[in-house]
Amino acid sequence: MSMNRPAAAAALAAALCLLTAGCGSPSADKATDTTAAASATGYPVTLDNCGVKETFAKAPSRVVVMNGASVAEVSTLLSLGLGNRIVANEQSYGMSEVPGRAAAIKKLPTGGVKLNDAYDIPREAMLGLRPDLVLSTTSYGFDQKNGFATRGQLKDVGANTYVSPRGCDQDTSGMTIADSYRLLRDMGKVFGVSDRAEKLIAASEKDIAAVTARVKGEKKPKVMVLFSNMSMGGNDFSSVVAKGIYNDILARAGGSNAFENASRTSFADLSKEKVAATDVDALVVIGYNDPNPAAYARKLLKEFPQWPAAKNNTYVTLSDSMYLGPSNDVAVRKIARMLHPNAF
Numbered sequence: 001m002s003m004n005r006p007a008a009a010a011a012l013a014a015a016l017c018l019l020t021a022g023c024g025s026p027s028a029d030k031a032t033d034t035t036a037a038a039s040a041t042g043y044p045v046t047l048d049n050c051g052v053k054e055t056f057a058k059a060p061s062r063v064v065v066m067n068g069a070s071v072a073e074v075s076t077l078l079s080l081g082l083g084n085r086i087v088a089n090e091q092s093y094g095m096s097e098v099p100g101r102a103a104a105i106k107k108l109p110t111g112g113v114k115l116n117d118a119y120d121i122p123r124e125a126m127l128g129l130r131p132d133l134v135l136s137t138t139s140y141g142f143d144q145k146n147g148f149a150t151r152g153q154l155k156d157v158g159a160n161t162y163v164s165p166r167g168c169d170q171d172t173s174g175m176t177i178a179d180s181y182r183l184l185r186d187m188g189k190v191f192g193v194s195d196r197a198e199k200l201i202a203a204s205e206k207d208i209a210a211v212t213a214r215v216k217g218e219k220k221p222k223v224m225v226l227f228s229n230m231s232m233g234g235n236d237f238s239s240v241v242a243k244g245i246y247n248d249i250l251a252r253a254g255g256s257n258a259f260e261n262a263s264r265t266s267f268a269d270l271s272k273e274k275v276a277a278t279d280v281d282a283l284v285v286i287g288y289n290d291p292n293p294a295a296y297a298r299k300l301l302k303e304f305p306q307w308p309a310a311k312n313n314t315y316v317t318l319s320d321s322m323y324l325g326p327s328n329d330v331a332v333r334k335i336a337r338m339l340h341p342n343a344f
Contacts, residue, residue, distance in 0.1 A: 042194075043192070045192075047162070049163055054160045054162065056190055059191045060132045060190065061085055062085070062087045063086045063134075064086075064133070064134045066141045067115070067121075068120070068136055068167075070164075072180070073135040073137065073183070074089050075098075075101060075320055076183050076184055078105070079184070080188065081196065082191055087109055087130075088113060088129050088131075089110060092105050093319045095287055095320075096321075097327060097334070098320070098321070098330065116147055118146065120148070122147045123144075126149040132159050132160065135162050136163050136164070137167050138164070139163050139167060141163075165179035165324070172244050172245070172266050172324075173242075173243040174243070177249065179324055180204075180324050183326075184200055184326055203329075204327075207332070211252065214340070215336050216254075218254050218339075218340050218343065220256045221308075221314075221339050222280060223255045223257060223258055223284055224275075224278075224309070225240070225250070225257065225286065226284075228293040228297070229290050232267060235269045235271050235272075237271070237272065238268075238269040241259070241266065241268075242266060242268040243264075244266045245328070247260060253333075253335035255339050258279070275304065280308065280309045281308045282339055283297050284318060285315060285317045293317040294317050297315040298315075315338070316338045321334070
């Protein structure tokens with residue numbers, strides 16, 4: 001898939017914080033989980049979010065989830081059983097490692113909004129949705145010059161706002177799995193379901209620790225992580241991951257990023273020659289609304305037969321578990337099994 005530069009740079013490179021546990025174990029998220037009803041106790045709740053103090057007098061009931069080229073926010077809400085609070089969701093990858101999640105996201109209301117050039121909700125349409133909480137992957141979603149409603153404008157109509165972890169300055173290069181847990185904790189507090197959030201976090205931490213223990217001491221293969229059929233720059237390989245939560249996931253799975261030093265930002269824009277000259281032991285191909293990322297992986301392995309990854313046919317395809325969100329433990333386990341099959 002090819003995206004135009006404004007949408008890619010702002011909505012992807014900045015917002016692909018990408019991406020989630022359903023959590024701890026890959027069970028289906030329930031969008032209308034009645035057990036998620038928030039208790040009246042514990043309010044008001046105040047969060048300091050990107051320097052803005054947001055106070056919640058009660059659990060939100062009209063939530064709008066902006067696109068941001070992410071599914072972190074909608075997946076987090078679903079994992080907490082809060083799907084019935086969403087009045088408009090613009091996030092979707094079309095696939096998920098968590099059984100039932102993609103279908104649950106597809107069933108959510110979209111608000112009937114005509115999206116702007118950045119594939120997101122413009123100001124007037126946002127105000128017309130009458131939200132009491134708006135979630136954005138990064139601060140880009142509240143930037144007036146981009147045609148969006150600002151946090152101040154939303155506050156004036158009674159809506160709280162929230163920018164996800166590491167999204168304040170739109171630089172996700174330092175993101176780790178801990179930021180996924182922070183998003184869960186924050187939403188747990190906002191909706192009065194902190195007990196559920198902590199259970200999901202504990203399950204994820206336990207699963208990741210078990211995997212990491214299995215691969216401890218093993219050689220760390222060099223892994224190329226990239227998005228299938230996506231262009232975000234001028235070179236042949238402009239959607240190659242350099243830094244961010246991806247590297248934390250790789251490290252927990254007993255691997256390393258072959259292109260970690262290729263850029264100081266989250267993504268590298270590489271020539272075919274640079275890619276060909278790098279030893280790649282394994283591929284992680286992330287499908288962003290791509291129905292067949294495995295075909296893209298096989299094409300790459302055929303294109304670079306000199307790679308150890310090509311000689312051993314070593315690759316895995318992922319989607320939402322590789323981003324900010326509640327299912328990072330799923331990605332850790334799948335990658336570890338690919339890299340170190342004898343450890344399992």
